[in-house]
Amino acid sequence: MRASDVEIESDPSTHVACPPPPLPRNQADQADMLDIKAIRANSKEIEARLRRRAPDIDLSEIETLDRDRLGLLQSVERLKARRNEISKEVGKRKKAGEDADSLIADTRALGEELAGGQDRLVELEKRIDEIVIALPNLPHPDVIPGGDPSQAQTIREEGDRLTKSATGENHVQIATRLGLLDLARASRLAGSHFALHRGWGARIEWSLLRFMIDLHVGESGYELILPPFVANTETLTASGQLPKFADQVYRCADDDLYLIPTAEVPLTAFHRSEILDEASLPLRYCAYTPCFRREAGAHGASERGLIRTHQFNKVEIYRFTTPESSYEQLEILVRQAEEVVRRLGLHFRTVRLVAGDLAQQAAMTYDVEVYIPGQERYYEVSSISNCEEYQARRSRIRYRPIGGGKARYVHTLNGSALATSRLLAAIIETYARADGGLDIPEVLRPHLAEASVIHPDGSTS
């Protein structure tokens, strides 16, 4: 028996300036879908909505190509129908022992005409697909338009906020001094902006992962998945990372394989080309994977140490669900991500991103941000998104409604719960002791031989 989804709902009195949860989209409204038919029917509306996140979007080229394509399609199909008709007649005559040579000559000529039209059609379709596949998802109407992150709505804010660590050091200084991290050796092995955990640092990292998995799998009823840590082009395209963000993923030189930037990638592909039963929804998966990101051009001075690395560990929670319930489910995922930070005793806030900050595939996203005392800054430790149909359409993941009827696209939701590296930075700066040691958060102790303090000399008690 699974634990209920609402089990970890928090006290509503802690909410800060909370906007109402978003309403589900109306499926009858074609403008909520992003395919060529919808563009054909509602180009102006769709263009306006896409411009809320990307002001320079222009659909006029697609419209022109699509008109050309439709005309060509009709003439090609007329030729095909004619060819099929004659071929059938040929079959009949041959069976009857009659002569069919003149008919065969007719179809030969037809075939050549057909081939020309067919080639032009394929070319047109290719160009249309290229443009459509690069379009981002439509933002939910409740998402604030524009790209100004300061407009992001704060949904909740919880926990005690420190202005600096107990010793005044940052997490790199503390962790290096205590022998938890060895960044010098990490860069010797792989380059800058990689981490290497050792000793108690590695054990704390591991315990964080265990703690989160136990929470989601044990308490919230997710199925644990350990997917491949590489994925091919089709898989990356389905979840939305390709083709537009090819420069952000590590690619294997000799194979059609990429290191996954997030478990969202393999989890989206998990049900690719399937038709699910509505009764089985929502399907809930939890995955642990390392995540690999090139972070090209993203490094700033404040982002050393564990703040932004090319590889980090993450526990991901993921759901396939119906369009009617996806926004309800999004709220549940947010609560489940927050619960991890809450139980670790860290100060955090939850914000709803503005349209311009949304990832390609997302219609609405909440970030859970943890506070790093030394920097007096919030850093994202979780990003929870409703991708609506966007990934399902690219992956052809549908469900059969209860009572039968046409298969419909599922909605997909993903959330980090959580990424550990920034979390570890926040833990180190928040739990640092004035004597130079480090307290271990209570929820992790069962996974750390009940150790509660790491002393300045590296011993524990």
Add this chain to the structure above:
RNA sequence: GGAGAGGUGACCGAGCGGCUGAAGGUGCUCGCCUGCUAAGCGAGUGAGGGGGCAACUCCUCCGAGGGUUCGAAUCCCUCCCUCUCCGCCA
């Protein structure tokens, strides 16, 4: 990596040049029947796209991509994947 077998609809499974968008079964939907349940009987039930107000009609799809042919699920080639055996290996 080598040898063999195979990839067909939501699922299982037949078909191996035209009458096959695909037998049969399971599942599902509707109806009938039956103290309840189970069973039984009858009908319906793939996806995508084009045209049409609609009834309807046309095109495409039997792992993917090419080829042969008037015509391909069926023949040929390439690739991918699965299974069995052999080899190798954490």
